[in-house]
Amino acid sequence: MVGLSWAERIGVPESFALAGLEMDPARLPGGTGWGELAGELRGYLDALVGVDPPADLVSEMAEQLRSWRERLAAARVPERDQPWGHRVDLPARGQALAPHVEMLDRGDDWLEATVVFGRFHLGGHDAVHGGAVALLFDEVLGRFSDTHGRPAARTVSLDVAFRAVTPPERELRLRVWFEREHGRKRQLHGELRDGDVVCAEARALFIVLRPDQG
Numbered sequence: 001m002v003g004l005s006w007a008e009r010i011g012v013p014e015s016f017a018l019a020g021l022e023m024d025p026a027r028l029p030g031g032t033g034w035g036e037l038a039g040e041l042r043g044y045l046d047a048l049v050g051v052d053p054p055a056d057l058v059s060e061m062a063e064q065l066r067s068w069r070e071r072l073a074a075a076r077v078p079e080r081d082q083p084w085g086h087r088v089d090l091p092a093r094g095q096a097l098a099p100h101v102e103m104l105d106r107g108d109d110w111l112e113a114t115v116v117f118g119r120f121h122l123g124g125h126d127a128v129h130g131g132a133v134a135l136l137f138d139e140v141l142g143r144f145s146d147t148h149g150r151p152a153a154r155t156v157s158l159d160v161a162f163r164a165v166t167p168p169e170r171e172l173r174l175r176v177w178f179e180r181e182h183g184r185k186r187q188l189h190g191e192l193r194d195g196d197v198v199c200a201e202a203r204a205l206f207i208v209l210r211p212d213q214g
């Protein structure tokens with residue numbers, strides 16, 4: 001990654017997919033195969049949550065995972081060089097923590113997207129975990145907060161109201177928008193819907209980082 005600027009390394013949070021960014025995936029951390037790997041990991045976690053496997057399969061999986069953990073330990077890099085969470089050219093920044101979000105449309109101060117929570121994000125009784133819903137809002141509101149050339153900010157408060165059960169494995173609609181910007185403060189609002197049903201609403205406050213806080 002020698003010679004790449006920080007912006008080239010992690011991209012800028014202007015997009016949820018490549019839109020407008022001239023980045024060559026082969027030159028980015030993780031290379032061209034990272035998106036497929038992150039997608040496979042997401043799929044693996046969703047599949048694992050949904051099975052009751054026989055004992056020999058459990059042992060075999062544990063052994064393979066142990067082997068991969070040991071191989072990966074040798075390839076550890078500082079956070080700024082890792083592809084996970086830094087690949088803004090890929091869905092979910094190339095990580096499997098947050099659910100899969102696809103941007104549909106956006107204006108200067110609003111954004112619409114679809115989101116599907118996998119079985120991995122299930123809390124119980126066919127409802128998505130409330131923490132996963134909060135994670136979704138923090139991720140999308142947080143990224144959108146930094147768009148249109150705005151300097152980076154951090155979440156200082158996130159209030160989520162759970163209005164109805166959020167179903168897994170269904171395409172849901174997410175809308176987020178700026179409510180107010182004043183000084184270092186940005187207030188954003190988000191709404192998650194399953195058809196006409198409002199599943200959750202969020203209000204978040206972001207504080208722009210001072211140069212010494214980046």
Ligand SMILES: CCCCCCCC(=O)SCCNC(=O)CCNC(=O)[C@H](O)C(C)(C)COP(=O)(O)OP(=O)(O)OC[C@H]1O[C@@H](n2cnc3c(N)ncnc32)[C@H](O)[C@@H]1OP(=O)(O)O
Nearest residue numbers: 013138139142143154155156157184185205207209210213
């Ligand atoms: C591209 C990647 C996108 C991913 C999105 C994910 C986003 C995240 O999850 S960020 C991680 C979670 N958040 C954090 O770790 C933040 C931890 N907090 C901090 O680091 C610090 O509070 C920081 C740096 C943001 C601000 O600290 P500092 O510069 O000292 O601000 P401070 O002076 O205390 O507060 C600034 C203003 O905000 C207000 N404020 C601060 N916290 C709160 C709060 N919780 N509620 C209401 N107001 C608050 C203060 O009252 C103050 O207001 P005023 O200027 O009117 O007096």
